[in-house]
Amino acid sequence: MIDVHYWPTPNGKKVTILLEELGLPYRIVPVNIGRGDQFTDDYLKISPNNRMPAIVDHEPADGGPPLSVFESGAIMLYLAEKAGRFLPTDVRGKYEVIQWVIWQMANQGPKFGERGHFSRVAPEHGDQSYAQRRFNDETHRIYGVLNNRLYDRRYIAGDDYTIADMISYPWTAGWKAQGIDLGEFKYFKRWFEELSERPALKRGMEASVGEVEDPASVSPEEQERRRKLLYNQRARPAPVA
Ligand SMILES: N[C@@H](CCC(=O)N[C@@H](CS)C(=O)NCC(=O)O)C(=O)O
Incomplete structure (x- = not known):
């Protein structure tokens, strides 16, 4: 099974198009980028640039532990190579x-x-x-x-x-x-x-994350928190050794 950390934007849809074309089973894990899900510590472990999409392949070709890939171009190459389709070998x-x-x-x-x-x-x-x-x-x-x-x-x-x-x-x-x-x-x-x-x-193109929150339900304090988080993003400090 492949987890697709996804939000329905053009970059996310590249990956769902390929998975649908390949007929590979996948599970959508919503990353609500308007709420700041891309900044959680767990998500940054698989996508250090705090962007979606990213995937986690639970059955990689080498039989090893789950393998994660971020950057949609790398994900497309990975999946095409895994399935042996849509990427020539010559x-x-x-x-x-x-x-x-x-x-x-x-x-x-x-x-x-x-x-x-x-x-x-x-x-x-x-x-x-x-x-x-x-x-x-x-x-x-x-x-x-x-x-x-x-x-x-x-x-x-x-x-x-x-x-x-x-x-x-x-x-x-x-x-x-x-x-x-x-x-x-x-x-x-x-x-x-x-x-x-x-x-x-x-x-x-139609891959969905299910029900999304009603913007009217977001409190003014939460809207302010999100605005600060999403706009003028600057470097995150490195962990202290
Ligand atoms: N080069 C990246 C770009 C990914 C990207 O920009 N994703 C946007 C959504 S389309 C995102 O996650 N934005 C979150 C943010 O700006 O914090 C890729 O192709 O995977």
């Missing part, structure tokens, strides 16, 4: 996929994430137009990278559907809110529409 095919997985982690995820962040900044924090322009442009550029890639390939890494596609898809599901005109990116659009019809991908 050197050229394998690195074709790996470079697009790393591209997603280093470009599409962070830049789209910052675009979303700066689009939501409250007015009392001042003029954000430089940052908004910067990350809107980057988002547009990145859609262009995908579109050009898909111009003469069915999937991101070539003829086969791989983890390179699964890791990029969830961040593009928000294309409308990201200000993207699909008419400008017709090869991307073809890929997006094909993937959107896959039943396993749909299940992964």
Whole structure:
């Protein structure tokens, strides 16, 4: 059994898409990142960067104790390798996929994430137009990278559907809110529409954490505690030896 420490965001959904595509049994362990679950001592042991997703594989291939992996790109590589699917084993095919997985982690995820962040900044924090322009442009550029890639390939890494596609898809599901005109990116659009019809991908996108708390039930003191915890995150002191 694989535990997926999860909250329903694009980074979390990458992992549930792959698990659904693989048909591997998994259990969702909610990490409510709005409440600060990512900062607990137990969670930091498996995900020291205080982010989700992370997994714990209770039956790793070496037969040893449970194995944990954090960073969604590493999780995708781990699960694909474990199952022997969606990651070629020949050197050229394998690195074709790996470079697009790393591209997603280093470009599409962070830049789209910052675009979303700066689009939501409250007015009392001042003029954000430089940052908004910067990350809107980057988002547009990145859609262009995908579109050009898909111009003469069915999937991101070539003829086969791989983890390179699964890791990029969830961040593009928000294309409308990201200000993207699909008419400008017709090869991307073809890929997006094909993937959107896959039943396993749909299940992964809909993976739920069950009932979530009603924001109205959170006291003003608790809201203040969460605001302090989540915004302006700075280094945590190292444990005293
Ligand atoms: N590079 C990481 C990014 C993970 C990430 O940023 N996760 C966000 C949710 S999408 C998170 O856990 N945020 C919690 C926080 O900001 O404290 C990955 O791909 O796994």
